[in-house]
Amino acid sequence: MEKSNSPTLKxxxxxxxxxxxxxxxxxxxxxxxxxGVAVHRTNGMIPTAYAIAFVVMLFTAYSYAxxxxxxxxxxxxxxxxxKSISPHFGFIVGWTIILDYILSPMISSLILGIALKAxxxxxxxxxxxxxxxxxxxxxxxxxxxxxxKLNTYMLLLQILLFAIFFILSIKGLLxxxxxxxxxxxxxxxxxxxxxxALLSVVPILCFSFLGFDAVSTLSEETKDPTRTxxxxxxxxxxxxxxxxxxxxxxxxxxxxxxQSFKNPESAYLEIAVYIGGKAFMSFFIAxxxxxxxxxxxxxxxxxxxxxxxxxxENVLPKKVFGYLSPKFSTPVFNIxxxxxxxxxxxxxxxxxxxxxISFGALFAYFFVNLSVTAHYFFREKKxxxxxxxxxxxxxxxxxxxxxLFFIELDIHSLMLGGTxxxxxxxxxxxxxxxxRQPPPELGLDEAS
Numbered sequence: 001m002e003k004s005n006s007p008t009l010k011x012x013x014x015x016x017x018x019x020x021x022x023x024x025x026x027x028x029x030x031x032x033x034x035x036g037v038a039v040h041r042t043n044g045m046i047p048t049a050y051a052i053a054f055v056v057m058l059f060t061a062y063s064y065a066x067x068x069x070x071x072x073x074x075x076x077x078x079x080x081x082x083k084s085i086s087p088h089f090g091f092i093v094g095w096t097i098i099l100d101y102i103l104s105p106m107i108s109s110l111i112l113g114i115a116l117k118a119x120x121x122x123x124x125x126x127x128x129x130x131x132x133x134x135x136x137x138x139x140x141x142x143x144x145x146x147x148x149k150l151n152t153y154m155l156l157l158q159i160l161l162f163a164i165f166f167i168l169s170i171k172g173l174l175x176x177x178x179x180x181x182x183x184x185x186x187x188x189x190x191x192x193x194x195x196x197a198l199l200s201v202v203p204i205l206c207f208s209f210l211g212f213d214a215v216s217t218l219s220e221e222t223k224d225p226t227r228t229x230x231x232x233x234x235x236x237x238x239x240x241x242x243x244x245x246x247x248x249x250x251x252x253x254x255x256x257x258x259q260s261f262k263n264p265e266s267a268y269l270e271i272a273v274y275i276g277g278k279a280f281m282s283f284f285i286a287x288x289x290x291x292x293x294x295x296x297x298x299x300x301x302x303x304x305x306x307x308x309x310x311x312x313e314n315v316l317p318k319k320v321f322g323y324l325s326p327k328f329s330t331p332v333f334n335i336x337x338x339x340x341x342x343x344x345x346x347x348x349x350x351x352x353x354x355x356x357i358s359f360g361a362l363f364a365y366f367f368v369n370l371s372v373t374a375h376y377f378f379r380e381k382k383x384x385x386x387x388x389x390x391x392x393x394x395x396x397x398x399x400x401x402x403x404l405f406f407i408e409l410d411i412h413s414l415m416l417g418g419t420x421x422x423x424x425x426x427x428x429x430x431x432x433x434x435x436r437q438p439p440p441e442l443g444l445d446e447a448s
Contacts, residue, residue: 010144010329013222015232017148018215022236024151025104025298026211028243029158029291032284034208035251036267039258041201046248047187049198053205054241059398060365061212061237063372065230066391068216070375072225076216076302077364078309084371084379087439088428093367094310095424099360099417101214101306102341104299107357109133110345112292129345136296137339140304143328144221147297154294161287162243168275169250177275178254187252203405208244210361212236213368214298217305300342304334315431315439359417362406369399 013021039046064080073079077097082090113129120128139147173182212233219225251268252258254275261267272281308331311321325332376382376391383392409417431439 011221011223011225012145013148013218013228015228015235017145017152018218018222018228018232019235019239020152020155021148021218021298021301022211022215022232023158023239024155024211024291024294025214025302026209026236026240027158027291027295028240029161029288030295031208031244031247032251032268033288034204035248035271036258036261036264038201038205039248039252039267040261040264042198043190043193044187044252044256044258045190045193045198046201046252047245048189049201049205050208050241050244050248051188052199053202053209054237054245056202056401057206057209057212058237059394059401060369061209061233063369063395063398064213064216065233066372066376066395067368068219068229068233069226072219072222072229073309076213076219076306076309077368078306080216080371080375081367084375085367088432088435089367091310091315091428091431091439092421092424093364094306094315095427096360096417096421097364098303098306099356099420100210100364101217101299101303102338103357105133105136105296105303105338106342106345108136108292108296108299109342112289113345116289126346130343132293132296133339133342133345136293136300136342137335139297140300140335140338141325141328141330141332143330144218144301147301151294151297154290157287158291158294161284162247164276164280164283165247165272166250168280169254172254172275173250179256181253184253186256187249200408203408205244206405207358207361209237209240211240211298213361213365214302217302220305296342300335300338303338304331307331307334307337313439356413356416356420358409359413359420362402362409363417363421366399366402366406369395369402 035046038049042049067080067084071079071083078090078094080090081093109129109132112132113125116128117123117125139150170182172178173180179186215222215229215232215236219229222228251271255271258267261270269281269284272284307316307321308324310316311318311323311331311334314322316322320333321331323331323333372395373392377387380391382390428439429435
């Protein structure tokens, strides 16, 4: 009765908008920004590295798809672990995944501020950062439908960029540029390749696929989420995988002399000028700015939903974090908090932020894979041959692969992430009165 009069998240998103949301979070255009550095480290075999990264992340995507059927709630990895393993582990996973989502808009703000400062040196960078954060925050407050539509338009620009890149590359190759052929095994296999160096790039490239997991935070705003979200997760992975593998294949063919890049970090601009002139380079830069905005909107939306799920359960103070705007049906306070945190772009380094995100994402992925086994194999007792493969072997392979990446994190990631984890553990001790009581837990009927 009283509950029915309270604001709720509205189910308004269809498969199309959910897929576009995930791809916007993924920001496929960033592939070009990392291409120059990655191609050097793989000695030209970057399509193979992307293919390996795709297969690796497919295991975790599979686990997300399985769990979202059982728990269609806004809390994503937090909810999955809480319901499948324990409320205490759920809290810790939710605490760490906050790093992933809540700092992503800050990184977008910093990247955009640096780019616009270069174009308009007379305007201080902080002006661009503040203006950007205010705009992103306003869009997210006004509602998920508006955010989804804007992300759709900006994502279509990125898809158009890839399409033009493919066309210009094919045209250039047929005209004799680069390798002078459309078919070559060279980008995929080189007898001189250093396999340890190639494999060392895979964990970095895996982060290119971040976005498939973010759509699970939209469970309560998606129509028929138990059917729509698994489809969306797989579609996001396949589309992203195609763009990354095909993009790196053509980039390698049209510009095989990757050792000659003047600056690996801006190698994509050299390729753009080479195949399409300055006009195409300008379009590249413009789309880069819009993709940054789209990614910030998507990650800000995800972060606010994670905070809302934890606030609704009173794991975080409910009056603030569990509040929904009666007018917009959005977690306004959480969105504002994400905006305030994004202001850390004014003083926090990019390296520190990326380190925290890496730690949070891998930590959550590891427990999501384990949650599949805990829920389906042990709790639901689905232990037939098919069930053992689906709910025991596949997720444990996913957890093992993520575990290997986790131990490869640099010292900054482990120290910063570990410190955040300790703070969360101390808060959990206080919340549970030294584990004498469980953390507040959400009944599934509340999320319906």
